[in-house]
Amino acid sequence: MKIPLIYNIRSLLRRPATSLATALSIAFVVLTFVGMLALANGFQAALVETGREDNVLVMRKGADSEISSSITREQASILRGYPEFAKLPDGRPIATADVYVVVAKPRVNGTETHMPVRGVSPEAVAVRDEVKITAGRMFEPGRGEVIVGRGMVGRMRDTAIGDKLRFGQQDFTVVGHFEAGGGAFESEVWGDAESMMAVFRGPVYQSMTLRLQDASQFDAVKARIDGDPRLSFDVKRESQFFADQSNLLSNVLKFIAFFVTTIMAIGAVFGAINTMDAMVSGRGREIALLQTLGFRPRSVLVSFLIEAVFLAFVGGLFGCLLSLPINGIQTSTTNWQSFGELTFAFRITPQILLQGLAFAVVMGFLGGLLPAWRASRQVVATALRKV
């Protein structure tokens, strides 16, 4: 026979301070857990959601990032001639050959980081149609103009419309801001490739992105590029390339999240054991009474376990609630794989919240197990004698 849940809830309410303190300590563990996973997740999401399945990105063979790659004009024009790539109505291939560099620039708070700067072909907005101008206008090639991604605006100096950004020996005027569906391009400054070649590394591109007529042609195109003796390229889907760039840092962040919260959880479980222990020893008479009424030891065990899990669950729920305001807060850090600054937002998903709650339930279970077992093994006569 089961002991009604209301008995447990009333028991917890009878010791409000103790119950609250235990639930709060679990809430803090869950808050930390959710917060740190939301950070890792937000960072990963910004990169995973960048790029399209049906875009192909090529870099020089062996280059692990755009920074270390180089592609010549000749190679770029060979690739543009491939018939597999989609064309604009006027016959130009939907392709962009990009100059990509990271430039030392100050954040608004004065600390320095590396601002990613991308010089693109005129067709770039067709290749990456997620890019939309949100303020001002598109840059005009050759006029010393750039547009700044939404993620950089207000975080880096000189990014307002009309401001001047100095690259090398030339000033570039910011003429517009753009968004790119929350992806990594939003953390970049875009200008035209020729101007960027002139101020940075000379006549060489770093990567090329081309639109397939059909996403399923990827393997065939990759095989053809691999077999082309004039080209020595690594070929990836654009979406895959950016997703891969998140691996290093998001793994580190997740590792830290689990390391920190595991240690915190050990402390919280110890606290829960203490609380439940006190609950059990303070209720010797009640337990004896329950047993005398005919409840089996197993029912007592389950009842106390449920009490502990319930308390932890409430704590977990509260921790999840506390964590919600974190969602959407913008932050930025250097992505060591691209070497550029990346702005992203904390992202809490239902999955992370469920993980947090599951974590809380496990803590409650572990904390309640031993005391509940002791409660169930209590000898009725001894307990009643205490009375």
Place this chain on the structure above:
Amino acid sequence: MTRGTLIRANLKRRLRRTVLTVLGLGVALFLFVTLKTFLHTLTTLGDVGSETRLIISNKLGIVFDLPLAYRARLSTMQGVDKVSYATWFGATYQEPGSGFFANFAIDPDTYFALYPEIVLTPEEKQAFMADRTGAIVGVRLMERFGWKLGQTVPLRGTIYPGEHRFTIRGVYHAGKKGFDQTSMMFHHRYVEELVRASGGGSTAGWYILNLTDPQTAPGIASAIDGLYENSSSPTRSQTEKAFNLNFVGLYGNIGFFLNAIGMAVVFAILLVAANTMAMSARERFGEIAILKTLGFTDAAVLRLVVAEAVVICGLGLVVGLGGALIAFNVVQFDMGGFIPGLSVTPGIALVAIAIALVIATISSLVPAWQSARLQVVEALRFVA
């Protein structure tokens, strides 16, 4: 019966609770000290940088090179007594990503004179100088990959395509605490030849200058930057210390997050500890009533409660701070080179001690207040 026996008896009566509380405090303090130490290590990367060495890099950022031709001009600068240069190589060992480590090319004829921190035996140094594809490797990096002296290691090029094979001719140790021991260095000429083969000009990633007088650093730095301001490769000259600090800035608000987590940890342990103390006190209403009946004053009862809290927090401190000191300062645990070597500073240890004291105080406040307020008659009724 002395007060000491009373405290000991109280702690022992619920031994499991005492042990759990101590361990709970211990793990939380350990975590707090670890986070703070990690943060401290990140923000003081610059401290191992010298103030008599100037680093000259491209003003555009560290991924841009400088012409090797700057070398001659830099060595004639007033107040500069030694010049060397190096170039980031960025190759990986085995897998990209997990095989990442610092590897760069140096000019062996001049580099060692500028970096007395790099300790090599004369034989090893000579063997390295004589081998064009030789390399020297930091002792921690050797341990990480399990390399042996004399072994040839293949690296995958990222910036410089293809496979590169280097023979380990020397294993260096740090001559100064905190100096990096996780890098691989090889001949700058090796890189120059690669660049020349692909039709590029001779470049250096950065120059290192030794100054005769550190006081002259700002003047010399601005003189050099002025010299190249309008060239195609403008420079940025900083002391090594300032240069290193730039890397700290790249982490953004990581420090803020670590601090926030540290505060959450402290708050959570505070709750747990205060709760335990309150529970113990509540269970002992009867006893306290008896003590008061026996003539114990409120102050005496307070001393008992506080002493118990101090013992518990003190033991927790021993577990947490002691554990961290053993892990980082004695065993020098660094996750196999994954994180920089951590060392708990006296300042962080003091903060941990202060936190333990605060927790002891706050957690004994409630029981002390309750027992002071306690009406003996009422409390004795509790016993029944």
